[in-house]
Amino acid sequence: MTQPVVNLNQVGMTFNAGRPNQTVALEDICLTIEPGEFVSLIGPSGCGKSTLLRLVGDLIRPTAGEVQVNGKSAHQARLDQDYGMVFQAPVLFEWRSILNNVMLPLELRGMRRDERRQRAAELIKLVELKGFEHHYPWQLSGGMQQRAAIARALAIQPKLLLMDEPFGALDEMTRERMNLELHKIWRETETTVIFVTHSIAEAVFLSTRIVVMSARPGQLLRQIDVPLTLPRGEHTREETAYFQVETEVREWLRKAKGYETHGVEVSE
Numbered sequence: 575m576t577q578p579v580v581n582l583n584q585v586g587m588t589f590n591a592g593r594p595n596q597t598v599a600l601e602d603i604c605l606t607i608e609p610g611e612f613v614s615l616i617g618p619s620g621c622g623k624s625t626l627l628r629l630v631g632d633l634i635r636p637t638a639g640e641v642q643v644n645g646k647s648a649h650q651a652r653l654d655q656d657y658g659m660v661f662q663a664p665v666l667f668e669w670r671s672i673l674n675n676v677m678l679p680l681e682l683r684g685m686r687r688d689e690r691r692q693r694a695a696e697l698i699k700l701v702e703l704k705g706f707e708h709h710y711p712w713q714l715s716g717g718m719q720q721r722a723a724i725a726r727a728l729a730i731q732p733k734l735l736l737m738d739e740p741f742g743a744l745d746e747m748t749r750e751r752m753n754l755e756l757h758k759i760w761r762e763t764e765t766t767v768i769f770v771t772h773s774i775a776e777a778v779f780l781s782t783r784i785v786v787m788s789a790r791p792g793q794l795l796r797q798i799d800v801p802l803t804l805p806r807g808e809h810t811r812e813e814t815a816y817f818q819v820e821t822e823v824r825e826w827l828r829k830a831k832g833y834e835t836h837g838v839e840v841s842e
């Protein structure tokens with residue numbers, strides 16, 4: 575048996591416990607992710623998707639349960655630089671060129687200058703930003719900046735990539751192209767991805783598994799395996815299975831919202 579990349583055991587997250595502004599964001603989350611999976615989290619706004627990602631990335635600590643990454647605590651995994659993160663808005667350093675942004679994590683790892691230059695150049699090519707190495711972030715479009723952020727996240731060859739609505743701000747066509755690129759990168763680097771999105775189409779296209787979350791307090795309502803063949807491409811969106819999974823996700827998302835409005839427990 576291979577070791578799971580992520581293992582959440584009865585994880586709960588309550589913000590401001592005991593205070594008037596207490597928020598129970600997540601309750602009793604049990605989730606195991608195996609190496610090489612591409613898992614999307616989808617659910618109503620405020621259901622705790624970002625919180626779940628931040629727990630895995632050790633940006634916050636759970637108030638209940640345990641988060642394990644590669645068989646160790648999330649904290650240890652972060653210290654070991656086991657993952658890369660990409661957020662909704664690209665977080666690039668404005669005063670550093672694209673090349674220097676991508677090289678930063680390698681610099682922090684103490685990699686030799688010529689080596690890190692070479693590695694960064696490969697990644698820049700992979701995200702199709704060749705020719706923009708010496709531009710600054712503000713000289714690039716939003717989508718290009720996001721691709722630079724993805725290249726940077728991939729620089730250390732993370733075993734786990736955490737992505738929080740990375741393409742949320744892009745137009746539909748750019749988004750579809752980025753989906754294709756990300757899919758290619760995921761296949762080439764054999765990394766494991768946890769991907770937060772509000773787009774059903776994006777989730778179905780990219781994922782090997784989709785986790786539908788209920789409204790707050792977030793729980794895992796339904797896990798849906800995506801049986802679409804790999805590699806995916808333009809043809810994927812025309813497969814019958816694509817429409818079937820899309821419909822299933824949509825139905826469960828409706829239930830997820832009903833959960834919030836009527837307080838009705840949904841069971842399978």
Ligand SMILES: Nc1ncnc2c1ncn2[C@@H]1O[C@H](COP(=O)(O)OP(=O)(O)OP(=O)(O)O)[C@@H](O)[C@H]1O
Binds near residue numbers: 598617620623624625
């Ligand atoms: N640092 C924090 N302090 C207090 N409450 C927080 C904090 N972070 C998140 N929350 C609360 O936890 C709940 C879940 O928030 P989260 O950001 O995880 O939702 P989300 O599913 O990512 O939503 P969206 O789809 O809108 O991004 C919300 O009610 C939010 O107000």
Ligand SMILES: [Mg+2]
Binds near residue numbers: 623624625738
């Ligand atoms: Mg969020």
